[in-house]
Amino acid sequence: xxxxxxxxxxxxxxxxxxxxxxxxxxxxxxxxxxxxxxxxxxxxxxxxxxxxxxxxxxxxxxxxxxxxxxxxxxxxxxxxxxxxxxxxxxxxxxxxxxxxxxxxxxxxxxxxxxxxxxxxxxxxxxxxxxxxxxxxxxxxxxxxxxxxxxxxxxxxxxxxxxxxxxxxxxxxxxxxxxxxxxxxxxxxxxxxxxxxxxxxxxxxxxxxxxxxxxxxxxxxxxxxxxxxxxxxxxxxxxxxxxxxxxxxxxxxxxxxxxxxxxxxxxxxxxxxxxxxxxxxxxxxxxxxxxxxxxxxxxxxxxxxxxxx
Numbered sequence: 001x002x003x004x005x006x007x008x009x010x011x012x013x014x015x016x017x018x019x020x021x022x023x024x025x026x027x028x029x030x031x032x033x034x035x036x037x038x039x040x041x042x043x044x045x046x047x048x049x050x051x052x053x054x055x056x057x058x059x060x061x062x063x064x065x066x067x068x069x070x071x072x073x074x075x076x077x078x079x080x081x082x083x084x085x086x087x088x089x090x091x092x093x094x095x096x097x098x099x100x101x102x103x104x105x106x107x108x109x110x111x112x113x114x115x116x117x118x119x120x121x122x123x124x125x126x127x128x129x130x131x132x133x134x135x136x137x138x139x140x141x142x143x144x145x146x147x148x149x150x151x152x153x154x155x156x157x158x159x160x161x162x163x164x165x166x167x168x169x170x171x172x173x174x175x176x177x178x179x180x181x182x183x184x185x186x187x188x189x190x191x192x193x194x195x196x197x198x199x200x201x202x203x204x205x206x207x208x209x210x211x212x213x214x215x216x217x218x219x220x221x222x223x224x225x226x227x228x229x230x231x232x233x234x235x236x237x238x239x240x241x242x243x244x245x246x247x248x249x250x251x252x253x254x255x256x257x258x259x260x261x262x263x264x265x266x267x268x269x270x271x272x273x274x275x276x277x278x279x280x281x282x283x284x285x286x287x288x289x290x291x292x293x294x295x296x297x298x299x300x301x302x303x304x305x306x307x308x
Contacts, residue, residue, distance in 0.1 A: 010066060014059060036206065036227075037182035038199045039117060046113050053102055119186050119196045122163065129163035132156065133275040136168070136175035136188035136210070138258035139217030144275055150240045151247045153255070153265035154223040159233040160203050166196040171256055171278050176212035179225050185211040191282030200227035217260035224264070243268040 033048075035041040072079050115121075122129065133144040143152045158164045168177055170188040177196065178185035181204075186196040200206075210221040228236065247255070247270035271277075 010063060014063065031180035031207065035181055036201055036204055037179075038123065038201060039183035039197070040181055041201075042113070042117055043184055046109070046117075049109065050106060053106060056102060057099055117184075119184070119194075121197060122165065123197050123199050125161070125163045125199065127159075127162045129165050130158050131165045131167065132158070134166050134168040134177055134188065135275065135278055136170040136172055136177070136214075137256050138172040138215065139210075139221040139260055140255075140262040141177070141208070141210075141221070141223045142255070144270060145237075146275070148237045148241070149269050150237060151267040151270040152240070154262055155226070155264040155266070156208070156223060157226040157228065157233060157236055158200070159230045160200050160227045162199065162230070164198045164200075166198065167275070168194045168196060169275070169279050172258075173214045174212060175210050175214045175221075177208070178211040179206050179208040181206045182225065187212065191279060193279060203227050203229060215258075217258065220261035240266045241268050247271065247274070 032040075033044055035044045070076075131146060133146060135142040135144070141154055141156075143156045145151065166177070166186075168186060168188045169192060170190045172190070174190070175188045176185045177188055179198065182198045182200055183196065186194050188194065204227050206225040206227070208223045208225045210218060214221070243266050245251075245265070245267050247267040249271055251267075252271070252274065
C-alpha cells in the first residue's frame with residue numbers, strides 16, 4: 001500500500017471520528033450545546049470557537065504521531081537515517097509559531113468575552129428586568145420574588161425575552177446555581193451575595209441544578225425553570241398569590257432543615273426582609289466590625305472570582 005493511500009485512510013479515520021462525535025452530541029441534545037438563552041448562546045459559540053481553534057494544533061499532532069511511528073518503525077529499512085541532523089529552523093518556526101499565534105488569539109478572545117459575559121453585567125433590553133432572590137438550602141432551592149411578594153421551592157418562572165437578575169446566597173454549605181440552557185453557573189455562599197443575569201429567548205421549561213457537590217442530597221437538588229409569555233407569567237403570579245401557604249419564620253425554619261428530593265412548593269407571601277436576614281445572620285456572628293468586613297470581602301470576592 002502506497003504512502004498516499006495510507007495518509008488518505010488515516011485522514012478518513014480522523015474525519016469519521018469527528019463526524020461520529022458530532023452525531024452523538026447532536027442526538028443526545030446536550031444542554032450546553034443547545035442553548036435557548038442570550039448568554040448561553042454566546043458561551044456555546046465561545047466554547048465551539050476555542051475547541052475549533054485548538055484542533056488546528058491537535059489534529060496535525062495526532063496525525064504526525066501515527067505517521068512518524070509508522071514511518072520510523074524498526075523494520076522499515078527505507079526510512080531516511082540522519083544521525084547528524086540537529087534540527088530545522090523551518091520546522092521550529094512552524095511548531096512554535098502556529099501555537100503562539102493561536103494562544104494570542106485565544107488570549108484576546110478570552111479578555112473580550114470575560115468582560116462581555118460577566119455574570120454581574122446587566123443585560124441590555126427594552127423590557128423591565130425581573131429580580132429574583134435565590135437561597136441555596138439543604139438540599140433544595142428557595143426563590144423569592146421581592147416585587148411580586150411570592151416564594152417558590154425548586155421552581156422558578158419568568159417572562160421570555162426579559163432580563164432576569166438573580167441575587168444568590170446560601171443558608172447551607174456552598175453551592176452553585178446552574179441552568180445550562182440559559183447560562184453558566186455561579187456560586188451560592190453563606191453570608192455572601194453573588195449575581196447572575198440571564199434571559200430566555202423563547203418559551204420553554206429548562207432543567208436547573210446544583211453544580212457543586214454539597215452533601216448527601218446533592219443529586220436531588222434540582223429545579224425547573226419556566227420561561228413563558230408576559231401574560232402567562234402574570235397569571236402564574238396571581239395563582240401563586242392565591243395559595244393558602246405562606247412562608248412564615250416557623251415555616252422557613254422547617255424548610256431550611258436538611259431534606260432530600262423536595263417537591264415543588266409555592267407560597268403566597270413571605271416574611272419581609274427574609275433574604276437580608278439570611279445573609280446577615282452569618283455576617284454578624286463575628287460582631288459588627290467583622291460583619292462589615294465580611295460584607296466587603298463578599299462583594300469583592302464574588303465579583304472577582306465567582307465566575308462561570
